[in-house]
Amino acid sequence: MSLEIFGDRWSLLVVRDLMFGGRRTFKEFLDSGEKIATNVLAERLQRLEANGIIERRRDADDARKVNYALTKKGITLAPVLVEMIIWGARHEETAAPPEIIRRMVADRDGVVAEIRDQWKKDRSL
Amino acid sequence: MSLEIFGDRWSLLVVRDLMFGGRRTFKEFLDSGEKIATNVLAERLQRLEANGIIERRRDADDARKVNYALTKKGITLAPVLVEMIIWGARHEETAAPPEIIRRMVADRDGVVAEIRDQWKKDRSL
DNA sequence: AATGTGACTTGCACTATGCAAGTAATCTAC
């Protein structure tokens, strides 16, 4: 069940923010609401990369920046993430479930397919 | 996404062993292959109970024993677990995927429904 | 040239985990 890879407090949050939250850079992950420490974030990004879930890309326009992206393997986590998000929305009181969550509940497979297509496009550039 | 509840190495394994592995007692969880420490298992069981995922039941026949069971809330984790197990089976080389995993892949919703019914029966006794 | 930014590292206190051993309440067998 691969809990060696993401059996911790942060790894799946990083993947979620990458997959659904539009975050790409170290700084963007840091500002993701939950307060992950910089050293922990750095270590998680390395581990996710070592496990083939995400990949590092130096930014073409700004040499300081690094953009993270989902790998093919990472993209296949979409169904897992969707189920966890739905579960969390049902059982935690995180205010009213926002639009995307209602779409997940109504059309789980559609949302997963959309995510897959979006990232497939990214990977073919 | 509730990673405060099961964002660690062991909590989801306990739920999985309860849901799909037929484990019910402390000792059975201990002998589940992965080597969780007794103190950690005790703490995880308490936390899962505190979060309403599982419940403790003293055994009617043997006063030494405690049987753990999934609550309604715990049962709703089935889709999450199924997706994680499928993902793990695809991406880790855990020998040949056993029968249950092939059934999960072929008929995800059927397996989830089966688990739900099985536990619903348990809960109505 | 001076200041700012982005992506990390480093140091250190604190917390969680792993391991071995111990305990208390049953059961079971003789």
Next chain:
DNA sequence: GTAGATTACTTGCATAGTGCAAGTCACATT
């Protein structure tokens, strides 16, 4: 009915992991 297992935990302690503040270093901006 008592000695020896069983079950479900606790406790103590060394080690590993985490959180926080500060620092580094390669660019970028002004």
